[in-house]
Amino acid sequence: MSIVNSIIDNDFYKFTMQFGVTKLYPDVKARYKFINRGEHKFPDGFAKVLQKEIDAMANLALTKSEKEFFAKNCPYLSPAYLDFLQGYRYDPSEVIITQNGSDLEVEVEGYWYRTILWEVPILYLISELYYTLTNAERISNAEVIERTSNKVDLYNRLDVTVAEFGTRRRHSYEVQDVVVQELKNHSGKSFVGTSNVHFAHKYDVKPIGTHAHEWFMFHGARYGFKIANSISLDRWVKVYYGDLGIALTDTYTSDVFFGQFDKKLSKLFDGVRHDSGDPIEFGEKTIAHYQKMGINPLFKTIIFSDGLNSEKVETITNSFKGRIGLSFGIGTNLTNDTDLRPMNIVMKLTEISSFDIPWTGVVKLSDEKNKHTGTERMISLAKEMLNLDDIPGHEAPLND
Structure with a gap:
């Protein structure tokens, strides 16, 4: 039985942003990349098991009850968007998973209005499968x-x-x-x-x-x-x-x-x-x-x-x-307060593109320097444009 059994087993802000993207930026494409901040080592065969779970998500669809829940609790989401979501299906071809030894790589590419929903399920699938395949025992x-x-x-x-x-x-x-x-x-x-x-x-x-x-x-x-x-x-x-x-x-x-x-x-x-x-x-x-x-x-x-x-x-x-x-x-x-080490993993937007602009790297400059994301070149450019070079805590760009 698959881990993901509901298309709305996802964070709410993914749907609210998806609505915004469908309304304002339907032509934009996006790339995401998995970042293993905790340097976790994945067991042999992990990528294959993860791929099987990702493939199974293609069968998910919004149920009548779920659509009614959105309509009742989220009146700011338009009926047109809820109809779109009812017809939405995950496309596993947008997700590329590779494993080299104990290192795992996951990348996503496609139209932003579609790929925006992948981040959260990929992360919680990696987390749950990691504990399962490493036979980690948690509290009751x-x-x-x-x-x-x-x-x-x-x-x-x-x-x-x-x-x-x-x-x-x-x-x-x-x-x-x-x-x-x-x-x-x-x-x-x-x-x-x-x-x-x-x-x-x-x-x-x-x-x-x-x-x-x-x-x-x-x-x-x-x-x-x-x-x-x-x-x-x-x-x-x-x-x-x-x-x-x-x-x-x-x-x-x-x-x-x-x-x-x-x-x-x-x-x-x-x-x-x-x-x-x-x-x-x-x-x-x-x-x-x-x-x-x-x-x-x-x-x-x-x-x-x-x-x-x-x-x-x-x-x-x-x-x-x-x-x-x-x-x-x-x-x-x-x-994840289970007496096991919580996974330190993220999935970040890395590049965007549309019909009028080529692939362009994106940047995040957190208030903690170890949370910066983006290439060193783009981070340096952003810091220069924002006059951040002399601000303490931002002197070491990361290369995620």
Whole structure:
């Protein structure tokens, strides 16, 4: 039996971005590449097993119930898009998998509106198959439930809201299922939803998400790094007219972002998401930005989502509660807290093209230098254009 049994077993922001791409950029092609940050060693035959799972995904289709869930909970997704999604099928020929010894390579290429859905399933398939094929033994479901319960008790005491963001690097479908079920059934008001649309549908909770780095990376490559943040957000507003109003801040560093996050955008968007760098420093920077714009920070929200655990949530809450709206997106600490080493893997957009432009490399300049992606040449060019060469923490471009 295949691991992926629902076409919506994917993060919500993949569908929201897909809608934007079908509406604005249907001619754009994209390339993605798997990056093994943790230098994990894959057992013999891994690529063949992964390929079999990828091939099986061609049979997935949106069900009537799933389409109705989207229509009921996501009125900003047009009926035309939902009809498109109903007819969408994964095309395994877009995915190239190779294995050389213990090294695994995965690349995706095709029209962006199609290939955008591959990233998350590829990552969680690699994660689950890795644990299965290496015979790694995890804790029991009862222990997973107990750990999840203890975390929710803390979040309830802190009086904060938490969403489950752990699809990409989950231990397995089973563990994520157990976690989301416990989050839903646990008493208290802290749990507000999940980024995984399948589990949101299964447990009748809110799907959570807006956009990812690739939205900004595309606009930077196509229109220029100096206006990448502002044009990305303007185009997002063109698609959603104010819905899904949490802006991602660190594609080209948060300093550059806040320099382009003008008063219009600061008022229009409901808040921002933190995904790299020091969270306390980021929170102070965000509050100062809103105050500079004459906006009461208590009317805005920061969603913290970078490598969170219970201790980090408590520290952040103690620092900012009562000063700005707070919410937390917690991933691996919920869906892969199993006494096994979580996989450190990502799948990144690397190049874009369309009928009027050749293949062009994309760049991400995180607030943590070890999260930079792009060729050394493109990273250096972006840093030069954005005057980042002298900013601490950005002196060593990575060559992913």
